Amino acid sequence: MSLKKQYLKTKPVCKVTFRLSPDEVPEAAHVHIVGEFNNWSTRQTPMKKLKDGAFTLTIDLETGRDYEFRYLVDDQTWINDAAADNYVPSGFSGSDNAVVSI
Numbered sequence: 001m002s003l004k005k006q007y008l009k010t011k012p013v014c015k016v017t018f019r020l021s022p023d024e025v026p027e028a029a030h031v032h033i034v035g036e037f038n039n040w041s042t043r044q045t046p047m048k049k050l051k052d053g054a055f056t057l058t059i060d061l062e063t064g065r066d067y068e069f070r071y072l073v074d075d076q077t078w079i080n081d082a083a084a085d086n087y088v089p090s091g092f093s094g095s096d097n098a099v100v101s102i
Contacts, residue, residue: 001081003100012063014102018081020071022053028073031055035069035097042072061102068097 001024004017018033025031031047037059038044047055061067068088071079080087084098 001083003081003083003085005100005102007063013060014063015058016061016100016102017056017058018047018071020047020055024079025055025071025073026053028053028055030074032072033057033059033069034072036067037061037069042075047071061100063102066099066101068099070097 001021002019004019006015006017008015020031028049030049032042033045033047034040034042045057045059047057049055066086068090069081070090071081073079078095080096080098085101086099087096088099090097
């Protein structure tokens, strides 16, 4: 898992690249990133599967705030990003949400 942040000089925006390695999701057919930036939609933000089995997605996020998110693997398994900036309680069955700070 990794998060790469690229801040734009011309706008208050950061391009954030989310990446899951093949080892983290070895049998996954598809992964969606679900979070505050897409109103927790489980369909709106699919990640792209690469030839090596990794999944990646780059999205533009407004700077100056934190965003909670999780990954949804094959519509059934929720996982967090080990490279997240923080974790906060999700309010569901004792699990946490990952946080990216921009």
